[in-house]
Amino acid sequence: MPKISNKGRNMPESPIRKLVPYAEAATRKGRNIYQLNIGQPDIKTPQAALDAVKTNDIEVLSYSHSAGFESYRTKLAAYYKKNDIPVNADEIIVTTGGSEALMFAMGSITDPGDEVIIPEPFYANYNGFATASGVNIVPIKSSIENNFALPPISKFEELISEKTKAIILCNPGNPTGYLYTKEEIEQLAEIALKHDLFIVADEVYREFAYDGVKHHSIMSIPKLAQNAIMVDSVSKRYSMCGARIGCLVSKNQEVMKTAMKFAQARLSPPTFAQIASEAALDTPQEYFDEVIEEYTTRRNILIEGLEKIEGVKVAKPKGAFYCIAELPVENADDFAQWLLEEFEMDNETIMVAPAAGFYSTPNTGLNQVRIAYVLKKENLIRAIEILEVALKQYNK
CATH class of the missing domain: 3.40.640.10 (Type I PLP-dependent aspartate aminotransferase-like (Major domain))
Structure with missing residues (x-):
């Protein structure tokens, strides 16, 4: 049988996307998932960009x-x-x-x-x-x-x-x-x-x-x-x-x-x-001003919420829309998979990106996750509530 290349074998899985099959299975069970794992903004795309394609001849x-x-x-x-x-x-x-x-x-x-x-x-x-x-x-x-x-x-x-x-x-x-x-x-x-x-x-x-x-x-x-x-x-x-x-x-x-x-x-x-x-590129500055204000609010909600959870340590970001949180768990990969496979709170759960995949040094960041604050404020608040309950249940 023909063999796969060593380069292909060594190609790492995405820590952001590798949990997708577990999320899809959870969705099929009817669970609502707050996706904190991927940097997909929910901010509306500038209308000028959409119109340029729609009206093109x-x-x-x-x-x-x-x-x-x-x-x-x-x-x-x-x-x-x-x-x-x-x-x-x-x-x-x-x-x-x-x-x-x-x-x-x-x-x-x-x-x-x-x-x-x-x-x-x-x-x-x-x-x-x-x-x-x-x-x-x-x-x-x-x-x-x-x-x-x-x-x-x-x-x-x-x-x-x-x-x-x-x-x-x-x-x-x-x-x-x-x-x-x-x-x-x-x-x-x-x-x-x-x-x-x-x-x-x-x-x-x-x-x-x-x-x-x-x-x-x-x-x-x-x-x-x-x-x-x-x-x-x-x-x-x-x-x-x-x-x-x-x-x-x-x-x-x-x-x-x-x-x-x-x-x-x-x-x-x-x-x-x-x-x-x-x-x-014709998007007015007002668009960015509103976006920055929105993300600043989301960041503050997330960081303040995480800091209140016992055992969680978090770095306060000054840019982008991510943060790294250190959790009171030994293995964030296992925890992230457990969140999707076994945990639910009122038929809801969250999806995070285990941070070990963001390091090149082996066995580093094992208890860390990356969280993207790309959800609406009320959803972020709910996601933090779910995380706090999940951590307590997981550590039992």
Whole structure:
């Protein structure tokens, strides 16, 4: 019988989606599930984006340029300049989601056996992208004790070797919600320049910064122009996860020429989704103001509720819409599955993402979960009530 590749065998399951079969079984039993496991916003997609597709009179759904529509890239560049990111349209490649942008970045700057340093916990799919690229992740652990702030630069230097090609950063962080300070970004810039490394910054949650704190892009540091690569997406900003439109951005022309070869190999990003994404750029600031106010309220409800549960420790996020909670359990994977298979409270339960899958270091984060506060306020309150009761029952 033909054999599966070692790469395929080593490809990790998604901690976010691997519990879906248990959720589907619970749903078939008639249970209502509050889904705290996935970053699918319930905020309405901007009407302009939806209308751009509904009212379009295209007669032939053709390919676009491999880099994406020039009109879209031009409008994207204008958006970035408003956010202190001075780039031009030819420094942007439109991708099929931020995921493809990350794959293009890894394919352009690493070879099999190379290493990338990533503060952990990190977006779980980085593990998958690294496996697919034959790249080794070198994790550097951040701590819930200080809200998952950037580890000391000296710790990064200890891990840099001749195989190190890049530092990958998610800012604001998924799954932690940590928003890196200007000083932390500048420290990373210095180490990248000192050791001639790339910094790949996943900035898809840029708009989600709370408490008056400003997001600082890696692309806003002029001296880092040849070292900085930014990954972005419309998924969260405009509540358009299903559009699957992202982009890769860099002022390094060699990186962009190389990434274009990967872009050409997959032909082009989806046409209708680009049309919607271009229209979404006309979304007024009021939309974002309302979204930030809503998520700030949700965050406060969630954090305050979790802090009242005995034995739970939680880091307070400054951005994105996730938090990491440490639970009074030995194995969060077992607990998350139990919630779906065996537990119910008035025929309701919750779904969380076990956090071990957001680490690269084995046996780390075993008692942690990632919670996405993408539910309405009343549903979040109910989900917290269910979690408190579930923990008491599970620990009996």
